Amino acid sequence: MRTSGSLYTICFATLLAALCGLLTGGAKKYLKPHQDRHMDAVKAKAMLEVMGLKIPANSGELAETYNRHIMVTRYGDLDIYERIVPETRWARRPQVVAWAVPFAGQGYINRIEGLISFDLQKQTIKDIVFTSISETPGLGMKANLPEFRARFRGISIDAIYKADGVKLVKPGTARQPNEIDAIAGASMTSKSLERMINEAFMRIMNNPACRGEGGND
């Protein structure tokens, strides 16, 4: 067979490209529901973690725990995830004990996404969880370590509000109530995180409905 002609080459390339396109397109379409299901599970797990709830091992229990304890409420133009303590014999009405909002932004290398939660009874930051982070291994990726995340816990909302946000300072120099030791050797990731977390915090604080001034929808 003569396979060197231009017309033959064009036909061959077209057919092969169509076949490859069909294969990749088919795989993408067929696998999308599996991928979406996984993404939902990742988000649900992150939400349970940031709200301080135990993450169940199987997907059925995960959905049940999520539906039982997490509720989304719209405050003005802001969706807030609420952790509710279901009604009991002693507490007739479900109680909202924590709020969580997502934060996102460009890190040093890639986009960072996560959730920050607030303890409504203690009026402090409850936790932060990253749902997507891919920074420099050994440096910016230390943000995902439990030790770093623990630095945020217990910081007073009032102190943050008065100081116009949290401040990630040089490791070992945090003195003020709104200051947190930054990640050593990752000043760019730390700065990005500071900006994202403060934006998320201020979205709540600058929303009249969240402060109880406008009521919720």
Added chain:
Amino acid sequence: MTEQIHCGQCNPPGVFAARAGRTMLAGAWNENPIAIQILGICSALAVTRSAQAALVMGAAVTFTAIFTNLLVSLLRRFMPQSVRLIVQMLIIATFVSVLDELLKAFHPEMSKELGAYVPLIITNCIPMGRAEGFALRNGPALSMLDGAANGLGYTGVLLMVGSIRELAGNGTIAGFRILGDWYVKSDFTLSPSGAFIVLGLLIVCYNAIRLRAARAKEAAHD
């Protein structure tokens, strides 16, 4: 006594098996893509922070090499020579894309851990090298074997590097604790420079074993 007559187009019995054995041995050991040909080093260094990641990466390259070799071999008589490299690249890219989607769907944590290195298999020299060097000249069955052998050779080295780095770095292999709590974790082997040193030492050991085996074989012949 009857003598079997062969047409010349097909291989007599035993010849295919012998060639298959030689192909397997060459890909997995004698011409190991990492230890001998020093191919695919970039991913070998980057994804070997844990044995599990190394194994999945190895499986991904093996899958790509097998199916790329199969398709290139099937199309070899119809493939225009002037565009053969781009055709091979397209075939590799297709299988890598399918693989990437499969990983995202069924092993998403690993897909996240491997990051860009799965799509980067497209630029890995192993599938392209085997397609150009072997599949274009051989039948589908042998070509698939060659892809599998090279993939296994790559996986074996990756697994060793990953296991050593993880063991020295965290005291675990594939997440299972091997060294007790007394072991002080070391970030060095998990760092890029540590990866270079572990891989270098492994290649030294590999070549020392091969050399010794070759000398022993020569001595036996003498």
